[in-house]
Amino acid sequence: EAIARLKNQADLVIIGDGEERSSLEALSQKLDAPVQFRGFQSHQTIKSALRDADALVLPSLTEAGGAVILEAFASSTPAIATAWGGPTDYIDETTGMLIAPTNRSTLVSGFEEAMLKFIDDPDLTVRLGTKARDRVESDFSWREKVDTIVEYYRNVSQSSV
Numbered sequence: 785e786a787i788a789r790l791k792n793q794a795d796l797v798i799i800g801d802g803e804e805r806s807s808l809e810a811l812s813q814k815l816d817a818p819v820q821f822r823g824f825q826s827h828q829t830i831k832s833a834l835r836d837a838d839a840l841v842l843p844s845l846t847e848a849g850g851a852v853i854l855e856a857f858a859s860s861t862p863a864i865a866t867a868w869g870g871p872t873d874y875i876d877e878t879t880g881m882l883i884a885p886t887n888r889s890t891l892v893s894g895f896e897e898a899m900l901k902f903i904d905d906p907d908l909t910v911r912l913g914t915k916a917r918d919r920v921e922s923d924f925s926w927r928e929k930v931d932t933i934v935e936y937y938r939n940v941s942q943s944s945v
Contacts, residue, residue, distance in 0.1 A: 785811070785815065785817075785892045786843075786892050786893075786895035786896040786899060787817050787818065787819060787899070788812075788815035788816065788817035789892075789896045790896065790899060790900065790903070792818050793900075793903050794818070794838075794899055794902075794903055795818045795819075795820065796817070796818065796819045796820070796841065797819075797820045797822060797833060797837070798819060798820070798821050798822065799822045799823070799824075799825050799829075799830055799833060800823070800824060800825075801823050801824050805821065805823075808821070809821055830855070831855070831859060834855060834856050834859040834861050835859045835860070835861065837856070837861050838861075838902045838906075838909045839856075839861060839862050839863060839864050839880065839898075839899070839902050839909065839912075840852065840853065840856035840861055840862070840863040840864070840865075840880075841863075841864045841865075841895065841899070842863060842864070842865040842866065842871060843865070843866055843883075843891070843895055844865070844866055844868070844869075845866055845868055845885055846869070847865070847866070847868065847869045847870055847871060848869045848870055849869070849870040850865070850869065850870025850871045850873065850874055851870070853865065853870070853871055853874045853875060853880075854874060854920050854924050856916070857874070857879065857916035857917060857919060857920035857924075858917065858920050859917075860913035860914060860916060860917040861909070861913050861916065862879055862880040862881075862908075862909060862912035862913050862915075862916050863875050863879065863880035863881075863916070864880055864881045864883065864895060864898040864899065865880065865881075865882060865883070866882070866883055866885050866891065867882035867883060867884045867885065868885055874919075874924075878912065878915040878916075878919070879912055879915050879916040879919050880912055880916065881898040881901070883895055883898060
């Protein structure tokens with residue numbers, strides 16, 4: 785709905801298949817929205833699509849993890865997502881935009897406004913994308929994960945003595 789409101793100022797590419805695809809395709813046709821449905825894609829194709837995108841848009845109300853956001857960040861692509869679940873662990877004002885899911889109307893309007901910010905300020909992708917890449921490298925690298933797990937076990941072993 786948000787992309788349809790932008791009146792062809794932007795295109796939305798949806799990668800993946802799932803139970804929502806047919807209803808999203810029908811809605812896209814009904815609203816005459818510029819949406820490309822690419823279905824299941826290889827990891828390499830997804831990486832390329834993320835690199836080419838101005839932003840990853842994740843309007844999910846059920847996303848518990850949000851690993852795709854880290855994949856976008858690794859490609860220097862900022863994210864726009866629902867302020868719910870996993871995305872809230874990764875996105876801040878330096879790496880993207882979180883949209884509060886207060887109700888359907890404000891959620892759709894919030895995504896529309898966020899996408900308009902990228903349209904109106906083409907350098908926004910570069911600025912936020914650079915910070916997103918820095919964030920994923922500093923906070924979510926394998927080295928960081930290993931250090932966090934080692935610290936966790938160190939704390940557990942010391943507290944049980």
